[in-house]
Amino acid sequence: MTDLMKIHGARERWVSTGGVELCVVELGDAARPTVVLVHGYPDSKEVWSEVATRLADRFHVVLYDVRGMGRSTAPAPLRGGYTLEKLTDDFMAVIDAVSPDRPVHLVGHDWGSVQSWEFVTVKRTEGRIASFTSMSGPSLDHFGHWIKQRMKRPTPRKVGQLLGQGAKSWYVYMLHTPVLPELAWRGPLGKRWPKILERVERVPAGDYPTPSLPSDAAHGAWLYRDNVRARLRRPREDAYAHTPVQLITPLGDAFLSPKLYDQLELWAPRLTRRTLPAKHWVPRTRPDQLTAWIGEFVTANEDLEAGVPAQRTVADGKYADRFGGQLVxxxxxxxxxxxxxxxxxxxxxxxxxxxxxxxxxAARTAEMAQLIGAPTAWAETVDVTDEQAMEKLAEKVAAEYGVLDVLVNNAGIGLSGSFFDTTPEDWKKVLDVNLWGVIHGCRLFGKQMAERGQGGHIVNTASAAAYQPSKALPAYSTSKAAVLMLSECLRAELSDQGIGVSAICPGLVNTNITATARFAGVDAEEEKRRQKKSSRLYGLRNYPPEKVADAILSAVVHDKAVVPVTPEARGAHLMSRFTPRALRAIARMEPPL
Amino acid sequence: MTSAVVRELSAELRGFREVQTLAYACAEAVAAQLKPGVTEREAARMQREWLRERGVRDWFHLPFAWFGDRTAFVNFRIPLQFFPTNRKLEAGMPFILDMAPVHKGFTADIGYSGCLGLNPVHDKLLADLEAHRELILREVRERRTLREIYEDVDRLMVRQGYANRHRAYPFGVIAHKVDRVRERRINPTLFGFGTQSLKGLASDAVHGHRDGWSPLWSPYKFSDHPPRPGLWAVEPHLGFRGTGAKFEEILVVTDSTDPEESAFWLDDDLPHVRRWAEGI
Incomplete structure (x- = not known):
């Protein structure tokens, strides 16, 4: 028995079609919308166990072993038994058995997605599929056209894309050799595969892959042999998707280039794009994120079917494919x-x-955030220097909202004045907010991220002052330099767990940090004057915080380590590397206050 | 000016109020005709023709129309970008109509914000402008310097989470003086501005420069003086991520010692004020 059957309420049934017996498992209430999960190669339906169990409390989840894999029987002979037409027969038989009256929502990974593209583009399934979520498996027909287009007009970029994907497809060529793949899978490769997945693909160890792996993989080689050459040589001209499609692209996929989907809108007019910084086996490594996206997509299409109009503002920001539904x-x-x-x-x-x-x-920010596309937004009133309050916040967030996908430790205060004018209290205050605030955030929320083991990202707002010394900002610069180094160290530590850490070094940005900054060693009146003066100077510079925000999102998307933002911050960053003495000369200058 | 003078002036104020009402009527009429596909140029022409039919021959400035993210002046670098373009209106888009007709020698300068269909962000911006109208009037009555008031408006915008978009106007003005203009047979314009009005503004600027005030209400040092009696077209302009909203109307400043009479809005019966009163 597999772990899937141990789940409460799991039902197993057998569907016979075209001379094979398919093993089908159903979870959840059959009255709910049906979600069919199709696995890839070399896998069996157990690849979905993490996602299926998470979806089961909201949907009627159906999984089946593709013919010849898992517990389903193999066709005889194998050659010619794996054509996409036959796989479509299998799928139709399964959905006719589990959901005879209502269309199903289809989800495919790897070869499961390749097959599913066939299901959603052929005539005979029209009206039987309500939506399709595809991950790591392009349509062979679209792929064929993609190659043809690039061969026809081979510009350098197109040739590069062809060669890139050609190199990623090395295993496809291997699988076309006779007998050898079968021998390898049933021999040493089959034995070592779990370790390889764990080390190279970072798939967590456990009861996946299942013991049936060697025969799954050996039989599945015919998926490639029966379809790839035929379809790539003569791709269908009418492979248009008749359902809404959600495309989830893992950006670190070793086998498929994200460029494959460049003009997918032509084939799937109702396309929603999602991207994910992960490797190929996302159903194992990112089950929470997949569950959220599948759930959201299925619900939206169910509502649409039922005639419920979309309620909230559609998020159409630049990185909506990456951050949609994530918790920040x-x-x-x-x-x-x-x-x-x-x-x-x-x-x-x-x-x-x-x-x-x-x-x-904070409440105002949350309110406005909801107006421009956040599905939900909450305001929390917490002083980041307060360790207990931060701990309480972390507990509350985990209990009520979930584990963070992105943490931005941004709270900071300004402090200017010579070293000898800076009192111990001043030091304590600036370090408390600027450094300890970041430490608490990383410690508490970073720990939750690491424990979940499904990646994430931490952004710490440092400053250009972190590498630009100045006689006017000794305490502030020290605190920010500490943040910069903390980020670098944490990045090294968390890189194994797929958690990125970025330090942002904005520079002179027009915010109210100048109006609230403390100026050590001067009386209240002079402090007020300097706050006003520096605010005016920053106002004249007028670098908007929105641009820094863009830099932060881009830093998360591209997993950058250190990001200087304004031109002066970039300049100083370069100088700190190549002409540090010039930077030190600047540090001796008196600020114009 | 004492209150007697205000009463004496009221005939003149009535003239200003009439043209301001006319301009807002034009804005509402044109806004009602806007539909998807209309371009900014067409909207500007509609305003011009509507007012021309009703006797307007001279302009403080020709009508402007901004659609979509142009209402927040996104990526505006040079003043030429203020002029109407071929940007087409789409469902859900915010728009701003801004016109300054001169009628019978009286000048109005108004700004009208709206949106085609539902746009919650735009509604929020428009609702939040109310606080600015109150703040400006209160601080003018307190005789704070124009530069300080400008900075307070700025602070309120930042607190609300918005960007100050009137900063994009020439000299970053939040307001400018308007005055009576002599009626002529030929009324040429220069870069969209009526030459008569420009002449008035320039002469104010010259006189003001001698006496330490300026007809332009800006964040700069030359606005570091208490409000100068006269008529000010005030135009706070909020921007929020590609959506902008403003109102523009005339604030009357007098030298009365009575705070109520020292400054007041020329007319409270305007679309945006009615909207707030209805609590939308």
Whole structure:
């Protein structure tokens, strides 16, 4: 028995079709919308166990072993038994058995997705499929056209794309050799495969892959041999999807280039794109994210079918494919860079938690975030320097909203004045907010991310002052330099767990940090004057926090380590590497206050 | 100016109020005709023709129309970008109509924000403009310097989470003086501005420069003076991620010692004020 059958309420049934017996498992209430999960190669339906169990409380989840894999019987002879037409017969037989009256929602991974593309583009399934979520498996017909287009007009870029995908497809050529793949799978490769997955693909160890792997893989070689050459040589001209399609692209896929889907809108007019920083086996490595996206897509299409109009603003931000539905927490979100960052994530469709010590401004950020595309947004009033309050926040977030996908430790304060004017209290205050706030955030939320084991990203707002010394900002620069180094160290530590850490070094940005900054060693009146003066100077510079927010999102998407933002921050960053003495000369200058 | 003078002036104020009402009527009439596919140029022409039919011959500035993210002046670098383009209106898009007709020698300068269909962000911006109208009037009555008021408006915008978009106007003005204009037979315009009005503004600027004030209400040092009696066309302009909203109307400033009479909005019966009163 597999782990799937141990789940409460799991039903097993056998469907016979075209001379094979298919093993089908159903989870969840059969009255709910049906979601059919189709596995890939070399897998069996157990590849879906993590996702299926998560979906089962909301949907009627159906999984089956493709012919010759898992517990389903193999066709005889194998040659010619794996054509896409026959696989479509199998699929139709399964859905006729499990959901005879209502269309099903289809989800495919790897070869499961390749088959599913056939299902959603042939005539005979029209009206039987309500939606299709595809991951890591292009339509062979679309792939064939993709190659033809690039061969016909081979510009350097197109040739590059062809060669790139050609290299990624090395295993396809191998699988076309006779007998050898079978021998390898039934011999040493089959034995070592679990370890290879764990090491190279970072698939967590456990009861996957199942013991049937060698025969799954040996039989499945015919998937390639029966279809790839035929379809790539003569791709169908009418392979248009008749259902809405959600395409989930893992960006770190070793076998498929994201470029394959470049003009997919032509074939699938109702296309929703999602991207994910992960490797090929996303059903094992990112089950939470997949469950969320599948659930959302299925529900949206069910509503559409039922005639319920879409309620909320559609998030159409630049990175909506990446952050849609993700959980993002921003500290210092009541103003400046933090608020702009919360808005930018909201525009990309993320769920936003706006944290600030000022309740009113945090609430305002959350309110506006919802107006521009965040499905939900919450405001939390917490002082990042307060260890207990931060711990409570972390507990609350985990219990009520879930584990964060992105954490932005942004809260910070300014402090200017000579070293000898800076009192121990000043030091304590600036380190408490700028450094300890970041430490608490990373410690508490980073730990939750690491424990979940499904990746994530931490962004720490450092400053150009982290590498640009200045006699006017000793305490502030020290705190920010510490943040920069903390980020670098944490990045090294968390890289194994797929969690990225970025340090953002904005530079002179027009926010209210200048108006609230402390100026050590001067009286209140002079401090006020300097706050005003520096605010005006920053206002003249007028670099908007929105641009910093864009840089933060791009840093997360591209997993950048250190990101200087304004031109002066970039310049200083370059100088710190190549002409540090010039930078030190600048550090000796008196600021124009 | 004492209150007697205000009463004496009221005939003149009535003239200004009439043309302001006319301009807002034009904005509402044109806004009602906007539909998907109409371009900014067409909307500007509709305003021009509507007012011309009703006797307007001279302009403080020719009508402007901004659609979509142009309402927030996204990526505006040079003043030429203010002029109407071939941008087409689409469902859900915000728009702003801005016109400054001169009628019988009286000038109005108004701004009308709307959107085609539902746009919750736009509604929010428009609702939040109310606080700015109150803030400006209160601080003008307190005789704070124009530069300080400008900065307070700026702070309120930041607190609300918005960007200050009137900063994009020439000299970054939130307001400018308007005055009576002599009626002529030929009324040429220069870069969209009526030459008569420009002349008035320039002469104010010259006189003001001597006396330490400016007809332009800006964030700069030359606005570091208390409000100057006269008529000010005030135009706070909020921007939020590709959506912009503003109102523009005339604030009357007098030298009365009574706070109520020292400054007041020329007319409270305007579309945006009615909207707030109805609590939409």
């Amino acid at each position: 927490l921003v500290t210092g979100a009541g103003s400046g860079i933090g608020r702009a960052t919360a808005f930018a994530f909201a525009e990309a469709g993320a769920r936003v938690i706006a944290v600030d010590r000022d309740a009113e401004s």
